[in-house]
Amino acid sequence: PQIRKMLAFGVCTSTVQLPGKVAIVTGANxxxxKETAKELxxxxxxxxxxxxxxxKGELVAREIQAVTGNQQVLVRKLxxxxxKCIRAFTKDFLAEEKHLHILINNAGVMMCPYSKTADGFEMHMGVNHLGHFLLTHLLLEKLKESAPxxxxxxxSFGHHLGRIHFHNLQGEKFYHSGLAYxxxxLANILFTRELARRLQGSGITTYSVHPGSVISELTRHSSFMRFMSWLFYYFLKTPQQGAQTSLYCALTEGLEVLSGNHFSDCRVTWVSAQARNETVARRLWDVSCDLLGLPVD
Ligand SMILES: NC(=O)C1=CN([C@@H]2O[C@H](COP(=O)(O)OP(=O)(O)OC[C@H]3O[C@@H](n4cnc5c(N)ncnc54)[C@H](OP(=O)(O)O)[C@@H]3O)[C@@H](O)[C@H]2O)C=CC1
Ligand SMILES: CC1=C(/C=C/C(C)=C/C=C/C(C)=C/C=O)C(C)(C)CCC1
Incomplete structure (x- = not known):
């Protein structure tokens, strides 16, 4: 625990309280x-x-209610x-809630064997990028009405190895599970930067995050990564430590001027040259709209 404490840089020290605020956390079970949702x-x-x-969600909701004393922890299928499920989730949410102040696009899969989503997208691109892209789009008006x-x-820092191969976005020509992740x-960061650019002056701000190297179920598809996590167990962050940068970006006052930036250990962090490429960001935005049947503007 002492080693872990020393290496776990970055703690969200904000004292902001959130009565009356509404938040969504994806992959919160x-x-x-889960730790991000608990703190909110x-x-x-x-x-x-x-x-x-x-x-799984209901069990966690009960646990969070018991630990925090906050009964307003709700589970919805996403x-x-x-x-179709993303659209159903947002339809019900928009009917149910007047506001949305914090959206944390956290869910993710890593190193899955080649597989496709219900809509035929390669699983990593489909869940990690396109799923969250659609979810955010459908919630954008609500976020605007609830501004700030x-x-x-x-x-992830893994974005440094990422490339957007527009001719092979669904991994059909070549596929490597680690690189697909x-x-x-990388798509998450490009989306964040382009979203920030488009939302200037709207009252919505957006940030991308590397949580650190964290012990979690993310390694479930890779025995090598599980072995690495076991080997370096004491050097990895706990999920609670891994949640700090997401919380920092969600809660810290005065962060609006840094919209579009990438954060690690509760600080702005450099991203790869690809991640700073505005042309790629704009093209990815258009291609994503096209794939999801959203109007390209
Ligand atoms: N752990 C680490 O070291 C790092 C993690 N990250 C990122 O942090 C985020 C959280 O990962 P972490 O907590 O570590 O991993 P976990 O595997 O512990 O959690 C991932 C969550 O995503 C959910 N999820 C997966 N697929 C879907 C889907 N199709 N629809 C909805 N939810 C889904 C999982 O649900 P279920 O339990 O049902 O599978 C789970 O709740 C990810 O985006 C990951 O890329 C980035 C860098 C490092
Ligand atoms: C090898 C190695 C480490 C282990 C890293 C691991 C296990 C990272 C997992 C990363 C994940 C899951 C990223 C997801 O985006 C340490 C402890 C940093 C120390 C230096 C050498």
Whole structure:
């Protein structure tokens, strides 16, 4: 615990409380998402745990309610690998809630064997990028009406190895599970930067995050990564430590001027040259709209 404490730089020290605020956290039934949701609930927000497995979500909701004393922790089904489910989730949410102040696009998959979402998208690109892209789009008006509001996209330092291959976005020509993850995490950063540019003056700000190297279920598809996590166990962050940068970006006052930036250990961090390429960001935006049947503006 001492080693871990020394290496776990970056603690969200904001004292902001969230009574009357509404937040959504995707993939909140475990890992970093669960800890992020717990802290938002502790600060008094009404928190929606957007999970693909509602049963797992309900167990976690009860745990968070018990620990925080906040009963306003709600579970809703959201499978980011199915655009119908994303649309159903947002339809119900928009009917149910007047406001949305914090959207944390946290859910993710890593190193899956080649597979496709219900809509035929490669799984990493489909869940990590396109699923969250659609979700954010459908919630944008609500976020605008609730301004000041924030969108946090959980990316990774793995984006440094990522490239956007527009001719092979669905991995059909070549596929490597590790690189597919990195490409999708690069897409998270490009999306954040383009979203920030488009939302200037709207009252919505957005940030991408690297949570650190965290012990979680993310390694479930890779025995090598599980072995590495076991080997370096004491050097990795706990999920609670991994949640700090997402919380920092969601809560810190005065962060609006840094909209579009990438954060790690609760500080702005450099991103790769690809991630700073505005042309790629704009093209990815258009291609994503096209794939999802959204109007390209
Ligand atoms: N752990 C780490 O070291 C790092 C993590 N990250 C990022 O942090 C984020 C959180 O990961 P972490 O907590 O570590 O991983 P976990 O595997 O512990 O949690 C991932 C969450 O995403 C959910 N999820 C997966 N697929 C879908 C889907 N199709 N629809 C809805 N939810 C889905 C999972 O649900 P279920 O339990 O049902 O599978 C789970 O709740 C990810 O975006 C990841 O890329 C970035 C850098 C490092
Ligand atoms: C090898 C290695 C480490 C382990 C890293 C691991 C296990 C990273 C997992 C990263 C993930 C899951 C990223 C997701 O985006 C340390 C402890 C940093 C120390 C230096 C050498």
């Amino acid at each position: 475990t890992g970093i998402g 609930a502790r600060r008094g927000a009404r928190v929606y745990l957007a999970c693909r497995d509602v049963q 499978d980011l690998a199915d655009t 509001s924030r969108v946090i996209n959980v990316s 990195c490409h999708s995490k």
